[in-house]
Amino acid sequence: MKRFDLFIDGEFRAARSGRSFQKISPVDGRVIGTVQEALAEDVDAAVQAARAALNGSWGQMPVKTRTDLLLDLAHAINRRAADFVEAEVQDTGHTRAFASHVEIPRGAANFEIFANLLKNTGGEFFAMDTPDGAGAVNMELHRPKGVIAVISPWNAPFLLMTWKVGPALACGNTVVVKPSEESPATATLLGEVMNEVGIPKGVYNVIHGFGPGSAGELLTQHKGVDGITFTGETRTGEAIMKQAAVGLRDVSFELGGKNPAIVFADCDMDKAIEVVMRSAFANTGQVCLGTERVYVERPIFDAFTARLKAGAEALKPGGPDDPGTTLGPLISAEHRDKVLSYYQKARDLGATEVTGGGVPVFGNDCDKGFFVQPTIWTGLSDDSAIMREEIFGPCVHISPFDTEDEVIARANDTGYGLSATVLTENLSRAHRVGRRLEAGIIWVNAWFLRDLRTAFGGSKSSGIGREGGVHSLEFYTERSNLCIKL
Numbered sequence: 336m337k338r339f340d341l342f343i344d345g346e347f348r349a350a351r352s353g354r355s356f357q358k359i360s361p362v363d364g365r366v367i368g369t370v371q372e373a374l375a376e377d378v379d380a381a382v383q384a385a386r387a388a389l390n391g392s393w394g395q396m397p398v399k400t401r402t403d404l405l406l407d408l409a410h411a412i413n414r415r416a417a418d419f420v421e422a423e424v425q426d427t428g429h430t431r432a433f434a435s436h437v438e439i440p441r442g443a444a445n446f447e448i449f450a451n452l453l454k455n456t457g458g459e460f461f462a463m464d465t466p467d468g469a470g471a472v473n474m475e476l477h478r479p480k481g482v483i484a485v486i487s488p489w490n491a492p493f494l495l496m497t498w499k500v501g502p503a504l505a506c507g508n509t510v511v512v513k514p515s516e517e518s519p520a521t522a523t524l525l526g527e528v529m530n531e532v533g534i535p536k537g538v539y540n541v542i543h544g545f546g547p548g549s550a551g552e553l554l555t556q557h558k559g560v561d562g563i564t565f566t567g568e569t570r571t572g573e574a575i576m577k578q579a580a581v582g583l584r585d586v587s588f589e590l591g592g593k594n595p596a597i598v599f600a601d602c603d604m605d606k607a608i609e610v611v612m613r614s615a616f617a618n619t620g621q622v623c624l625g626t627e628r629v630y631v632e633r634p635i636f637d638a639f640t641a642r643l644k645a646g647a648e649a650l651k652p653g654g655p656d657d658p659g660t661t662l663g664p665l666i667s668a669e670h671r672d673k674v675l676s677y678y679q680k681a682r683d684l685g686a687t688e689v690t691g692g693g694v695p696v697f698g699n700d701c702d703k704g705f706f707v708q709p710t711i712w713t714g715l716s717d718d719s720a721i722m723r724e725e726i727f728g729p730c731v732h733i734s735p736f737d738t739e740d741e742v743i744a745r746a747n748d749t750g751y752g753l754s755a756t757v758l759t760e761n762l763s764r765a766h767r768v769g770r771r772l773e774a775g776i777i778w779v780n781a782w783f784l785r786d787l788r789t790a791f792g793g794s795k796s797s798g799i800g801r802e803g804g805v806h807s808l809e810f811y812t813e814r815s816n817l818c819i820k821l
């Protein structure tokens with residue numbers, strides 16, 4: 336049985352709260368560890384350690400030394416990739432393919448890209464005229480924002496946590512990370528690697544616990560926190576924003592989605608099926624960027640639906656130790672119940688169940704895990720709950736459409752605005768449609784193709800602000816203008 340400690344000021348320690356909770360395997364429902372739960376005293380210790388590091392060696396360190404340490408960290412993560420993959424797989428039930436090809440290498444890249452970016456980013460400079468003719472110069476200065484609270488979710492724990500910690504540290508901040516209660520392992524393991532490569536103590540701290548009334552809420556309310564970066568559900572974002580209002584702390588939010596895929600009759604059908612299979616079912620549908628609404632141009636509606644059905648039925652649910660597995664479990668019993676409640680709702684609303692709608696039967700320990708069948712529906716209207724609410728499971732609804740204007744309006748008719756995917760071989764159409772979609776991230780003939788220098792984030796209820804490339808540097812630094820009269 337593993338024990339997940341807090342990591343504060345460079346040390347692994349038990350919570351002073353004396354409280355702990357169990358971590359359950361999503362694959363078979365077994366208890367696989369106990370997690371130390373941080374309450375007020377522990378949260379305070381973590382924030383103080385972060386403040387001391389900010390005021391100490393980390394804060395004084397030359398940019399090159401700091402960013403070289405982060406490059407060392409990226410290499411060390413890659414060297415220990417097998418340990419990170421194992422930790423992530425145990426916590427989440429992810430397939431080993433997803434953990435080892437997507438999640439863990441992206442974690443390392445998140446440190447590397449921002450270390451390199453910081454070394455190569457300049458600032459604004461303006462020479463100005465003055466009435467006396469001597470002039471003045473203005474130059475932009477950057478300082479770290481301070482102690483950053485990083486609140487991260489369970490669906491891609493290491494990728495999403497490092498996506499924030501990477502730029503925060505590159506900019507010279509210190510962090511207190513509160514990983515999801517469902518995925519404590521990789522954030523904790525990263526503490527070991529921080530020590531191995533010599534990142535000063537207190538720069539990276541990890542506290543475990545829940546949201547309301549626990550570590551999450553206590554951290555975001557803490558007066559010693561200067562900024563809050565959060566990835567998770569929209570309604571959690573609303574709660575955190577209220578908490579951040581006290582003391583006027585800056586926030587960066589990456590929230591939920593209800594993302595459309597639009598498949599035109601002029602698409603390359605093989606490519607379209609490959610893309611939508613991934614966008615709908617990768618990581619068992621637990622990806623914020625994932626597709627839950629598919630719109631298919633009427634002439635190819637039947638053919639597309641039949642092929643996506645065949646693809647979904649070829650997925651093989653199972654645990655990560657079975658080499659044939661292509662679909663893992665959902666994260667928790669609670670989340671499985673939520674997804675199944677939508678499966679029931681679709682039936683109640685009279686949807687046509689093209690495939691799935693239930694729970695797979697294994698005849699082994701996986702029957703105690705949190706699996707659901709990949710599911711495809713047709714026949715529901717755009718205003719049904721299935722089409723409007725984020726389900727976050729391996730399920731999509733497919734609707735036919737007739738015209739470009741119609742499908743753009745229907746794709747945009749949502750409270751969310753995170754991502755959209757367009758399948759077409761017509762370049763003019765790609766431009767025309769792409770620029771009219773109300774989403775932060777729009778892919779044509781691709782999905783989850785990420786250049787980390789680009790702006791990443793959502794509009795409407797999908798987020799506040801953008802991270803990625805220089806946009807991350809904007810959130811994680813304070814700017815001053817130094818004006819010198821000559």
Ligand SMILES: NC(=O)c1ccc[n+]([C@@H]2O[C@H](COP(=O)([O-])OP(=O)(O)OC[C@H]3O[C@@H](n4cnc5c(N)ncnc54)[C@H](O)[C@@H]3O)[C@@H](O)[C@H]2O)c1
Binds near residue numbers: 514567569574
């Ligand atoms: N836009 C993006 O980039 C992006 C990426 C991944 C996931 N997501 C979204 O994340 C959600 C899934 O993740 P989840 O279920 O872990 O989200 P969640 O909102 O339930 O939890 C996220 C984190 O917030 C903490 N938390 C909860 N209440 C809190 C409070 N009041 N104060 C402080 N912290 C609190 C949780 O403990 C956890 O660490 C989905 O909605 C998904 O779309 C968005």
Ligand SMILES: O=C/C=C/C=C(\O)C(=O)O
Binds near residue numbers: 498621622623
């Ligand atoms: O589940 C959401 C996945 C989000 C991906 C990123 O934040 C990223 O690629 O940077």
